[in-house]
Amino acid sequence: MKAIVQDTYGSSDVLELRDIEKPEPGPGEVLIAVRAAAVDAGVWHLMSGRPYLLRLMGFGLRAPKVPVRGREVAGRVEAVGGGVTAFHPGDEVFGICEGSFAEYASARQDKLAHKPTGLPLEEAAALPISGLTALQALRDVGRVRPGQRVLVIGAAGGVGTFAVQLAKAYGAHVTGVCSTTKTELVRSLGADEVIDYTREEFADGVRRYDLILDTAGNRTLAHLRRALTPRGTLVIVGGEGGGNWLGGIDRVLRAALLNPFVRHGLKGIFASERQADLEVLKRFVEDGSLAPAIQSTCALDGAAGAVEQLHRGEARGKILIMP
Known part of the structure; x- marks a missing residue:
């Protein structure tokens, strides 16, 4: 073969x-x-x-x-x-x-x-992998709830496109962050708002989010925390920085070290390859919530x-x- x-x-x-x-x-x-x-x-x-x-x-x-x-x-x-x-x-x-x-x-x-x-x-x-990552980041780590304001950074990527749809399915108000050429895609996924990061800063000190999923991996923890509500949660999903030895894992480690000392929830995710969650994704697809x-x-x-x-x-x- x-x-x-x-x-x-x-x-x-x-x-x-x-x-x-x-x-x-x-x-x-x-x-x-x-x-x-x-x-x-x-x-x-x-x-x-x-x-x-x-x-x-x-x-x-x-x-x-x-x-x-x-x-x-x-x-x-x-x-x-x-x-x-x-x-x-x-x-x-x-x-x-x-x-x-x-x-x-x-x-x-x-x-x-x-x-x-x-x-x-x-x-x-x-x-499978992108869908499971988005599902577990929202449901298990971020504990998303109806009515929350959720920000998805990297909303046009593999994990991000699923995260936007799943957050909507869980009843959240969803804002997606992406570049100019990808804004229409993110809107088509059901995002309530779309921020073009080349033209607008999401961490402007005015808009605050209960839950942020960062799939892009190129912003500091301090920068991301500026966009959280006082008790908001940041979930770090991967990342490409951090050097050859740790890569994006270094931000997850720093978040874990800082988490006990701040009011925000600072968490990382390493998705589990669970058959039961493949079945959850299947049901979301079949009821029209996910594509x-x-x-x-x-x-x-x-x-x-x-x-x-x-x-x-x-x-x-x-x-x-x-x-």
Whole structure:
């Protein structure tokens, strides 16, 4: 089968389209004929090996332990391993695996769910990681409530597009922050207000928000806190600063250290890959509250360019890789 493979860490030049052996599903695993895979921020980090902390966490010190890139996936079940009872050949599924930039991928059954009714199979690939991150950041960490004023920074990105819609579904008044060319997209997602950060400052000392989700990662904690209500909560979702060793994790650590000494809630999130929450996303899609924002699709040989486009901050919603 064809797949996007890397032998060493580096820029997108290390990604190569190759013929490799088709995987076999092990016990508790499902073999998926991939219809689409989505590009999330983690793909760039695993490709580049940065921050270096990732390597120490078991992803491979000198080279990636898993050579095939891609984790978000949607497709049809081709075969099942021993002990798999929830899925059968022919089922349409979406979820998280290792190596989705390929014609076939093997995934654990507890990281998959059946495709939402009415959603094209390829679009379901956009849901898993970005959708789970937005859901858990709002519901579990931010504890969003009806009537709250919620600010989503990076509202046109993969996590941000889901966060705007989910915050609305939970009854919040939502303001999205993005650049000029992305304002119409954010409005179309249901944002009550949109701030173009190239023309307007959201932390102006006048507007205050009960909950801020920062998916952009390029503003200081002090700057963000200026836009919070006295008891407001800031949730840091990723980030690209902080140097080669810690990356955006450094802001999460600083927030944790500062949190006990201020009235604001300063928190970070590391999303959990829970099947139960894939089912929650599925229900939101099926009741019309949530829809993936798809910017574009490309073939496997366009994967390297898609990863670079996302890393440069040019993506509006999700980019899909179609084997």
